[in-house]
Amino acid sequence: MKRLRTILLLAITVVFLLAWAFPIVWSVLNSLKTDKDALAYPPKLLFEPTLDAYRDVLFGSGSILPNLLSSMIISLGTTIVTMVLAIPAAYALARLRFRGKKFTGFYVLATQMLPPVGIIIPYYIVLRNIGWIDTYQGIILIYLSFSLPFAIWLLVSYFEDIPYEMEEAAYLDGASRLRTLWRIIIPQVRGGIAVTVVFVFLNAWNEFLFAVVLSGNTVRPVTIAMFNFVSVEQTLWAKLAAVSVLAMLPVVILGIVAQKHIVKGLTVGAVKGGGRR
Template identity: 40%
Template structure:
């Protein structure tokens, strides 16, 4: 009886945490489907007739469409570069002993611990000197600086958990170092790579500070475009909520697609 009661309490606690986590998303999506009178109603209106007028307005705005495309280009490029550069570095840190390894590991991790606001002004001055302001490249490079440590950190722990006997057996069969990394460590490291890719994409997609400081009009990202509505005396909450929903949707879809490979990665590559 006590075990059932404990499970019941645990289940209720999980439901409360889930409701607390998902309610902001529910409120954002439902607000994007309300008209202005329902949005400003007090007390809040829970039952209403949905409307797509706010989505029609933002999709007819070329600024929103271009900003979403800019965010997609920057986030995808940063994530791919972080995986391509970070996975081999993580493999080297996980399987090789060399001089300065601990210092290199600390350098990778400490880069992620730096507060972004501290580097905003130096990065702006450097980008201005190099003529990189308002370009895709400047955001890709700065996001890569913060995303690469995440990939190295997660993938190093993932590669360390792979039995070294698999690598020894592959060496006896005459496999090269690159082949061992490509055929054994990458397939078995898919869970860590997938998680680090999700984190990298989310950070690159949602980041606002550097996108606001380093861009103007040519390469304005989606979060910056969303903040542009917040001016004047009357805030278009419907358009703001609709834009927020559009911003969240690609991240959610990407996370769902990548998460499918997490369990599969645990069983791939272990046999010849």
């Protein structure tokens, strides 16, 4: 009886682990096949692995290297601009006393309620008029609409953890507020800033709706470019798998690096009230 229970539990475990890991593992396996092996029926679990698909998508004609670069520019650009704006704002919200503080905090949360499609329609009109469609500045600017509230709230939670004595000691020494923030406070929240950077980058890398509307020949992130490999007539299975794996790789690495902070990163702001995409 006890034996049966153990076997049953083990079976449930394996089924669930498989259900969640399989689609990802299967993509990785397919990316290591030749197109012929990928198309084989019944599906082949055992095959001779090859890196041909990666070589083709990276260095063949229609290489996705420019698209990976495009994703990288968008994500890094968004991260830098977001952090420059969010760090001071989060500090003010977490530590300083001023009128309208509650309202400001609420406003930052409330901006996340807006459906992205409601932001992109007007933005598209404006960017079209000033010729910013298919430009990095256009896409990075609109990415602030989701990355900034997220980063501010995540950082607030880290700033709130620093003891007040640190600042007071610095003021008594005659240091200016700005200097104190830069020299004393920011080094204290290095860890929190690193976590925020990871999540802002990740969200920017994964964004899709804005990218679909605003991308063109110059700005073409890998999530958009992967559509080149599927068409009604013919899907290039191994290559598509390779592109998917390349698109997944950076975020999977970041996710595993930030493993301990994932729950916090995913639920930020929720404690105080809002919801995040």
